[in-house]
Amino acid sequence: MPETKPRTLFDKIWDSHVVERLPDGTCILYIDRHLVHEVTSPQAFEGLRMAGRKVRRPDATIAVADHNIPTVGRRDPAGIKEEDSRIQVQTLEANVAEFGVPYIPIMDKRQGIVHIIGPELGISLPGMTIVCGDSHTSTHGALGALAFGIGTSEVEHVLATQSLLQKPAKNMLIQVEGSLPFGTSAKDMVLAIIGRIGTAGGTGHVIEYAGEAVRALDMAGRMTVCNMSIEAGARAGLIAPDETTFAYVKGRPHAPKGEAFEQAVAYWRTLPSDPGASYDTRVVLNGADIAPMVTWGTSPEAVVPITGTVPDPANEPDAEKRAQLQRMVEYMALTPGQKMTDLPIDVVFIGSCTNGRIEDIRAAAEVMRGRKVAPGVQAMVVPGSGLVKEQAEQEGLHRILLEAGFEWRDPCCSMCLGMNPDKLTPGQRCASTSNRNFEGRQGPGGRTHLVSPAMAAAAAATGRLADVRELGR
Amino acid sequence: MDKFTTLTGIAAPLPLANVDTDKIIPARFLKTIKRSGLGQFAFYTLRFDEQGNERPDFVLNKEPYRKAEILIAHENFGCGSSREHAPWALLDFGIRCVIAPDFADIFHNNCFKNGILPVRLPRAICDQLIEDAKLGGNARITVDLERQVVVRPNGEEIRFEIDGFRKHLLLNGLDDIGQTLQHETAIGAHEARQKAERAWVPGLAVA
Numbered sequence: 001m002p003e004t005k006p007r008t009l010f011d012k013i014w015d016s017h018v019v020e021r022l023p024d025g026t027c028i029l030y031i032d033r034h035l036v037h038e039v040t041s042p043q044a045f046e047g048l049r050m051a052g053r054k055v056r057r058p059d060a061t062i063a064v065a066d067h068n069i070p071t072v073g074r075r076d077p078a079g080i081k082e083e084d085s086r087i088q089v090q091t092l093e094a095n096v097a098e099f100g101v102p103y104i105p106i107m108d109k110r111q112g113i114v115h116i117i118g119p120e121l122g123i124s125l126p127g128m129t130i131v132c133g134d135s136h137t138s139t140h141g142a143l144g145a146l147a148f149g150i151g152t153s154e155v156e157h158v159l160a161t162q163s164l165l166q167k168p169a170k171n172m173l174i175q176v177e178g179s180l181p182f183g184t185s186a187k188d189m190v191l192a193i194i195g196r197i198g199t200a201g202g203t204g205h206v207i208e209y210a211g212e213a214v215r216a217l218d219m220a221g222r223m224t225v226c227n228m229s230i231e232a233g234a235r236a237g238l239i240a241p242d243e244t245t246f247a248y249v250k251g252r253p254h255a256p257k258g259e260a261f262e263q264a265v266a267y268w269r270t271l272p273s274d275p276g277a278s279y280d281t282r283v284v285l286n287g288a289d290i291a292p293m294v295t296w297g298t299s300p301e302a303v304v305p306i307t308g309t310v311p312d313p314a315n316e317p318d319a320e321k322r323a324q325l326q327r328m329v330e331y332m333a334l335t336p337g338q339k340m341t342d343l344p345i346d347v348v349f350i351g352s353c354t355n356g357r358i359e360d361i362r363a364a365a366e367v368m369r370g371r372k373v374a375p376g377v378q379a380m381v382v383p384g385s386g387l388v389k390e391q392a393e394q395e396g397l398h399r400i401l402l403e404a405g406f407e408w409r410d411p412c413c414s415m416c417l418g419m420n421p422d423k424l425t426p427g428q429r430c431a432s433t434s435n436r437n438f439e440g441r442q443g444p445g446g447r448t449h450l451v452s453p454a455m456a457a458a459a460a461a462t463g464r465l466a467d468v469r470e471l472g473r
Numbered sequence: 474m475d476k477f478t479t480l481t482g483i484a485a486p487l488p489l490a491n492v493d494t495d496k497i498i499p500a501r502f503l504k505t506i507k508r509s510g511l512g513q514f515a516f517y518t519l520r521f522d523e524q525g526n527e528r529p530d531f532v533l534n535k536e537p538y539r540k541a542e543i544l545i546a547h548e549n550f551g552c553g554s555s556r557e558h559a560p561w562a563l564l565d566f567g568i569r570c571v572i573a574p575d576f577a578d579i580f581h582n583n584c585f586k587n588g589i590l591p592v593r594l595p596r597a598i599c600d601q602l603i604e605d606a607k608l609g610g611n612a613r614i615t616v617d618l619e620r621q622v623v624v625r626p627n628g629e630e631i632r633f634e635i636d637g638f639r640k641h642l643l644l645n646g647l648d649d650i651g652q653t654l655q656h657e658t659a660i661g662a663h664e665a666r667q668k669a670e671r672a673w674v675p676g677l678a679v680a
């Protein structure tokens with residue numbers, strides 16, 4: 001029977017990957033790309049070994065260590081000081097050798113955060129299904145791929161069967177009309193979206209981002225937006241592939257070449273949602289209303305424009321929500337009514353799979369040019385990959401940042417999750433370009449304010465949360 | 474994986490919304506290559522103070538809840554990261570069932586893979602069960618997966634919905650990799666079709 005109903009981008013990718021539909025509607029979904037890292041894979045390989053199973057498609061799998069490796073004094077795994085971290089990386093190396101999985105070693109310049117290197121190396125392509133044992137796999141949706149995070153049992157399932165048992169998600173369309181104003185970026189856009197729909201707003205859905213302001217984003221910005229879909233509770237985020245996407249993919253090491261690339265583009269052009277396709281939920285925002293954003297609390301939805309103030313929990317009518325807000329105000333050591341721009345900061349972290357790309361480092365360097373990191377502030381840049389680092393150095397960005405007083409480190413997740421030695425100490429306040437501000441996320445007792453790279457740099461230069469639009473040039 | 478058929482036990486009330494995976498187990502405890510032994514880190518910052526001493530007023534530090542097998546919470550339980558260490562920590566602590574109005578997707582999936590039953594019930598009912606749970610050791614709650622009911626201490630039965638396939642796997646303690654491998658021919662056929670139609674997809678050997 002020919003397919004006549006208009007379909008969304010999600011529907012099309014989904015349909016083309018269903019291997020079999022089981023009687024209750026659960027589908028066996030084929031997975032095109034599987035990214036593996038050191039923290040969520042050891043138990044999965046162990047499971048395979050115990051069951052005597054093999055990796056079905058090593059050629060569709062790639063491994064890299066990124067969550068838990070040092071960002072200074074990088075050496076071979078044997079040189080990692082923390083014993084448990086070293087064992088995790090060495091275990092990954094032993095597993096990829098045993099199972100024949102392609103691996104990027106930590107001293108290779110292509111090493112980096114999985115969600116940075118997937119697109120960067122052309123491993124992630126439009127129309128694919130992509131999974132990784134990490135929730136921010138949603139990043140790759142920027143290419144128009146269905147990409148989502150899975151748990152370790154599912155990692156094992158994909159290693160063994162190259163497929164997953166899944167039920168289709170619901171479709172959500174978020175349209176950002178108009179254009180983003182001066183001083184704002186993709187990070188502000190996605191924080192504004194989460195502020196609007198809440199951290200559970202996308203539960204059960206795959207979000208497709210559309211509208212003029214989304215179309216106008218470069219690929220780095222699109223990745224920032226899709227990256228934080230999970231913070232809105234969604235399984236994945238998607239942006240329809242277009243000329244921007246094709247131009248980005250072209251020439252990447254693992255992307256198709258020549259004739260094959262043209263065939264691929266012809267196929268990718270069929271992917272965008274059909275006119276009249278239906279969505280379960282629709283949200284419209286006006287780009288012009290978006291200001292530089294900053295989170296004040298311990299949930300990404302606790303966000304205000306930088307010109308805003310700390311909300312007063314007393315104004316919340318619902319007793320339970322009031323208690324939650326109260327808890328956030330206390331944990332973050334804030335006073336209701338306090339201006340966000342009055343908050344002094346101790347640490348600035350620029351990096352992560354949300355904002356660790358070359359474009360992000362350029363934005364930060366642009367603000368820091370001719371400025372200094374305020375006294376008493378520790379500021380660090382952790383590029384998302386070795387290639388990002390190399391590019392930044394070729395452009396001389398590292399010199400601007402180093403001269404300003406930033407630390408210039410080796411690529412890894414670093415202070416995004418506080419697993420390696422880069423951590424906040426209790427009570428420290430951090431302007432961070434990462435994606436989660438949960439209690440203790442960046443180190444026990446640490447206080448995180450999520451911002452864009454330009455805003456993080458503005459905070460570094462002024463020693464407090466600051467409105468980048470007011471720094472002037 | 475252990476079967477889940479029916480469970481009668483102590484339920485711990487945890488009337489919090491948005492219990493994220495960093496709360497269930499902070500990242501610094503993920504540096505393990507095993508699944509076992511994570512119970513000691515479950516809810517670490519809620520359970521222990523900065524010096525590592527127990528916080529006496531946290532529910533899981535009180536009797537009889539130290540032996541809780543059921544957890545009852547509020548909305549959006551398990552939001553945040555994909556770490557399966559979260560359900561592993563709960564399981565190792567002794568929790569086999571979490572009841573909440575809703576769950577974050579990945580956490581919800583991860584529970585099933587580890588023999589933990591996540592039960593979705595409306596908020597008002599969760600609040601009733603939380604009141605029941607506050608009665609402590611004399612108020613046991615039963616979760617019967619076969620019949621899809623939660624039985625309150627007063628005998629009242631509350632029906633819950635669950636996906637048929639997952640119920641089947643959990644009731645029989647089946648490994649879902651084994652299930653999927655029964656469809657290996659179909660997977661092979663899909664691969665052959667893709668290879669023919671999308672020959673442009675390259676493999677990933679790293680030079």
Ligand code: SF4
Nearest residue numbers: 136352353413416417
């Ligand atoms: S940078 Fe942060 S969010 Fe991204 S993969 Fe690493 S830990 Fe996860």
